[in-house]
Amino acid sequence: MSQVTYYTQEGLKRLQEELQELTSVQRPSISAQIAEARDKGDLSENAEYDAAKEAQGLLEMRIAKLQDLVRNARIVDESQLDNSKVLILSTVKLKHLGLNKELIYTIVAENEANLKEGKISVESPIGKGLLGKRVGDIAEISVPNGVMKLEVIDISR
Numbered sequence: 134m135s136q137v138t139y140y141t142q143e144g145l146k147r148l149q150e151e152l153q154e155l156t157s158v159q160r161p162s163i164s165a166q167i168a169e170a171r172d173k174g175d176l177s178e179n180a181e182y183d184a185a186k187e188a189q190g191l192l193e194m195r196i197a198k199l200q201d202l203v204r205n206a207r208i209v210d211e212s213q214l215d216n217s218k219v220l221i222l223s224t225v226k227l228k229h230l231g232l233n234k235e236l237i238y239t240i241v242a243e244n245e246a247n248l249k250e251g252k253i254s255v256e257s258p259i260g261k262g263l264l265g266k267r268v269g270d271i272a273e274i275s276v277p278n279g280v281m282k283l284e285v286i287d288i289s290r
Contacts, residue, residue: 138202139209139221139255144245148206152199155192163189202244219263219288221255226287227263230271235286240264259283 140148163185170182209222219225219240227236238253240263246254253260259281262274266285274281 137205138242140206140242145206155196219266224289228284230282
């Protein structure tokens, strides 16, 4: 049984677009490559055929995974979320107590995470450590080089 994952409208749309691209463009392309390689004769020594079949297997795995994600996706209604504590889709202003530095992260679904954009996964150690925290709380998060202490300064949407 697959697990329910939560997405923004934008994140779910990206997943659906990728799935559409894979099924309507890449799948027929790989099928054509397999047919072309098959027409070249002996399949037991045909590297093109083997490569195309391997690519097809990887593509079909990705399609199955995306179909599963889309089927079990739920859109988060931001208007129904509580701003008093950190939840998925919260934008959190933090103070790193060890470095005396301010950080801003948005907590998102795993597939929407992008550190360059300040989006961290709800499944990451920092994301998990921040969930449920309120303004003024200090999250102690275990990271590979020790324990990171982050104070929640502000929570917004």
